[in-house]
Amino acid sequence: MNTTKAITIESFGGPEVLRLQELPLRTPEPGEVLLRVEAAGVNPAELGMRDGRYPWSEEPRFPLVPGYDIAGVVEAVGREVTGLAPGDTVTATTAHAHTQIGSYAERVVVPADQVVPAPGLTPEQRASLPLAGTVALQALRRLGLERGQILLVNGVGGAVGSFIAQLAVLEGVTVFGTASTDEHDYVRSLGAIPLDRHGNLADQLRTEGFEAVAAAFDTVGGPSARTAFTLVRDNGRYATIVPPFWIPGGQFDPERGILPEIVVYSHVRADLAALVSLVTAGKLRARIADTLPLAEAPEAHRRLIKGGLRGKLLLRP
Structure with a gap:
């Protein structure tokens, strides 16, 4: 069975509950894509995932993996996926509310309709957008x-x-x-x-x-x-x-x-594609506060709690 390193939550609590471990990695099913994560965004919603305040659509299943934003590269596609192929550089979001497996990982499977090609953009740009x-x-x-x-x-x-x-x-x-x-x-x-x-x-x-x-x-x-x-x-x-x-x-x-x-986030693929076009054209730029190694996810959460960040905080596997 394939595996991936990921930041996991075994029980709700403070930043210290975020731990790096090896998890099983499933093969993408029809309509899904396997991504290698180049960078993951850190968002306030993930503080709620960690401490239990997040409005789960289903009862939480441990271990959870937090994270929405992905800058990645397509590794494999499931059946019925069109417009994406292995090697494509993309930006994407996870289906975390349903799968409870997010982007704080080396690799992750996501729905193909939540993936947008973004050739030419840096991992930092792509991870900041979703x-x-x-x-x-x-x-x-x-x-x-x-x-x-x-x-x-x-x-x-x-x-x-x-x-x-x-x-x-x-x-x-x-x-x-x-x-x-x-x-x-x-x-x-x-x-x-x-x-x-x-x-x-x-x-x-x-x-x-x-x-x-x-x-x-x-x-x-x-x-x-x-x-x-x-x-x-x-x-x-x-x-x-x-x-x-x-x-x-x-x-x-x-x-x-x-x-x-x-205003709460609502995934609209056309909106993400429009943002990619604006960044590509040089009309929109992302602001990055800092980039930390994936294993330092607890420190990333502590910084987010402290506040005052100037731009987006990212994790790099």
């Missing part, structure tokens, strides 16, 4: 902004925030992004206007000539999320990827005509 890029694209679509309107991105320096800023600018939207002052040159490089996240956002916005924004997108949560909400004009739009910090009532007042939306 969750962060897709969530940003889908959030921007749901905000429904038109050319010339204003978007405030709370936490523009992270993986999702930097993607949505670039995507919005490409559509002619004016983007303001909150970041620490030492990040302002980077924010400008995205085509956005920086705001000091430690300062008074309303005053800074007025200095730029605006009293309010058409929409805000939050990646941070907490008090700064609520501040971002207050800057949205009445009947504007507000979306967040940090649902615990959407608190109905108070500053989230339905009388202002704003319905806060929680």
Whole structure:
């Protein structure tokens, strides 16, 4: 039987429960693809996989392998798979909610419809796109902004925030992004206007000539999320990827005509393919915080818990 090294979870707990071990590796069935993993993204959802907060579609089966994002190379394809062949360079997501076997591994079997060819892109670029890029694209679509309107991105320096800023600018939207002052040159490089996240956002916005924004997108949560909400004009739009910090009532007042939306990842192959095209054309760039060896997955989770990452954290088998 084939095997693969993978980061496993035998029981829920802190980062220390993540352990590298050898697991059986099944042959791809019809409609599936076997990938050799070149890099795996580290996402907040995997913190929930590790500590038991993740909303499993089935009862958890140990050992679990966390992880969604994959930069990989096709090793084998099952029957009925078209458009993919051994040797293809790809980006992909696992079907973790159903299989409970993720991308923190040397090799993994995934559904073929969750695999997108990405020739010419680096492993870092490909591993950064699936969750962060897709969530940003889908959030921007749901905000429904038109050319010339204003978007405030709370936490523009992270993986999702930097993607949505670039995507919005490409559509002619004016983007303001909150970041620490030492990040302002980077924010400008995205085509956005920086705001000091430690300062008074309303005053800074007025200095730029605006009293309010058409929409805000939050990646941070907490008090700064609520501040971002207050800057949205009445009947504007507000979306967040940090649902615990959407608190109905108070500053989230339905009388202002704003319905806060929680954006969660939804796999759409066409969205991932569109992101690959933009990166290939040089119109979209990924931001990588750091890359660690697969065996250092516990350290990766500790860094994610600590917060303040500037870009995407990756694991390399």
